[in-house]
Amino acid sequence: MQTCPTARHDHHDVYSAQCPCREVLDLLANKWSALAIGALEEGPLRFGELQRRLQGVSPKVLTQTLRRLEEHGFVERTVYPAVPLHVEYSLTEPGQSVAEPLAALRSWVESNLDKLRTA
Incomplete structure (x- = not known):
């Protein structure tokens, strides 16, 4: 992973x-990513x-989402020979x-x- 031009140690x-944090933020802020992570909280x-x-x-979108989540280390794909x-x-x-803050966001949206609709 690249470091940010303004990065200091672990910040x-x-x-x-130029910060690669944006790629991760983009992934996690995607509705399908947030929902997939929430669904997987209950188990595989x-x-x-x-x-x-x-x-x-x-x-197609679910496959793409799961691949991106796997590439960034949020999801593990296990193949069983059968x-x-x-x-x-x-x-x-x-x-x-990351599931906990995403759950709080989903809960906030539902509540x-x-x-927001009347605003």
């Missing part, structure tokens, strides 16, 4: 145009189970760590949606 500046799920839980997501192939997705330690 990064998400407001800096197969692709079909995850797609049913995330009503409205296309297989016929047919059995694949499960689960949260990694960073995925579990405040009526107020």
